[in-house]
Structure formats: C-alpha cells, structure tokens
Amino acid sequence: xxxxxxxxxxxxxxxxxxxxxxxxxxxxxxxxxxxxxxxxxxxxxxxxxxxxxxxxxxxxxxxxxxxxxxxxxxxxxxxxxxxxxxxxxxxxxxxxxxxxxxxxxxxxxxxxxxxxxxxxxxxxxxxxxxxxxxxxxxxxxxxxxxxxxxxxxxxxxxxxxxxxxxxxxxxxxxxxxxxxxxxxxxxxxxxxxxxxxxxxxxxxxxxxx
Numbered sequence: 567x568x569x570x571x572x573x574x575x576x577x578x579x580x581x582x583x584x585x586x587x588x589x590x591x592x593x594x595x596x597x598x599x600x601x602x603x604x605x606x607x608x609x610x611x612x613x614x615x616x617x618x619x620x621x622x623x624x625x626x627x628x629x630x631x632x633x634x635x636x637x638x639x640x641x642x643x644x645x646x647x648x649x650x651x652x653x654x655x656x657x658x659x660x661x662x663x664x665x666x667x668x669x670x671x672x673x674x675x676x677x678x679x680x681x682x683x684x685x686x687x688x689x690x691x692x693x694x695x696x697x698x699x700x701x702x703x704x705x706x707x708x709x710x711x712x713x714x715x716x717x718x719x720x721x722x723x724x725x726x727x728x729x730x731x732x733x734x735x736x737x738x739x740x741x742x743x744x745x746x747x748x749x750x751x752x753x754x755x756x757x758x759x760x761x762x763x764x765x766x767x768x769x770x771x772x773x774x775x
Contacts, residue, residue, distance in 0.1 A: 571709055624711055645756065647688040655744050
C-alpha cells in the first residue's frame with residue numbers, strides 16, 4: 567500500500583469516526599453500564615462497525631451500481647441525515663435508547679443506542695463509499711478498508727483505556743461537548759450538501775466557486 571494514500575484515507579476517517587466523536591457516544595453508556603458490560607458493548611459495536619465498513623468499502627462500486635446511486639445523491643443524503651443527527655445534539659434532543667425513555671443497562675440497549683452515531687455512522691458510510699469509488703482498483707479499496715479498520719481499532723483502544731475517565735466525568739461536561747460537537751457536525755453536513763449540489767452543477771454564489 568502506498569503510505570501517502572493510506573495516510574490520507576486514515577485522516578479522513580479519524581475526522582468522521584475517530585475517538586473525539588466515539589468517546590462522546592460512549593460517555594452516556596459509561597454512566598449506565600457496569601465496566602464489564604461497557605467493554606462487551608465496545609467490543610461488539612467495534613466488531614460490527616469493522617464488518618460493515620469492510621463490506622461497504624470492498625463492494626462500494628457494486629452497491630452504487632445496484633441501487634443506481636450517484637455521487638451527488640450520496641453526498642446529499644448523507645449530509646441531510648447527519649444534519650438531523652447534529653441538530654439533535656445541539657438542541658439536546660434524546661436519541662436512541664434515551665428517546666424511548668429506556669434506561670435499562672443491558673448490552674442490547676447499549677448497542678442500539680450506538681447504531682446510528684457509531685456502528686453505521688452516516689458520515690462514515692458516506693466517506694467510505696466516496697473514498698472507495700475514487701479509484702477503480704482493489705488495491706485502493708483495500709487501502710481504504712485498512713485505514714477505516716485502523717481508526718475503529720484506535721477507537722476501541724481509547725474506549726478501554728479511558729473507561730474510568732468517562733465514568734468519572736460530570737454529565738454536564740458531556741452535555742457541553744455534545745452540543746459543541748453537534749454544531750461542528752452540522753457544519754460538516756452542510757459542506758456535504760454543498761459538495762453534492764456543486765457536483766450537480768448548481769452555482770453557489772459567494773462561496774468562492
């Protein structure tokens with residue numbers, strides 16, 4: 567693998583599904599679940615994320631052809647979904663298990679709460695599909711898959727090492743960080759939408775295009 571292309575893909579995935587975002591997703595779970603349960607959730611969710619990421623990255627061209635998805639459509643859909651999630655963070659709207667009023671500290675509820683923000687992160691899946699289809703070779707798709715797996719493993723290590731920190735940190739701190747992250751993710755989602763419109767040929771005045 568070319569080190570430079572691997573590094574570029576690695577940086578992309580760190581920004582969309584790296585430790586800063588993942589640790590915030592696990593912060594709430596750390597308050598509700600026992601250490602053993604949290605480790606089980608971390609292992610299962612990371613394993614599921616790796617499996618889904620490998621399938622998406624290695625079969626990206628087939629998936630896009632099968633469902634007749636264009637790059638602009640992918641950018642617009644990913645941006646809209648991620649914007650909705652970001653708005654929930656900014657406004658403090660509960661999602662996942664919290665939205666249902668469930669506080670049962672079990673592995674199943676923990677995995678369900680992590681489904682959208684982590685296991686099948688819209689932004690991560692969008693980045694995987696776009697990166698994997700940037701070049702038409704198995705070597706490049708393998709590079710993208712390797713970079714994604716490396717980031718997920720980094721997330722897992724950070725979760726296991728910082729478990730006690732997450733458990734001891736006050737809830738208000740995570741509320742503040744969550745709303746700040748939501749604002750940043752909303753801006754990223756808008757960029758995705760604008761990129762999709764630009765690819766469609768829509769002229770966007772005042773944006774330096």
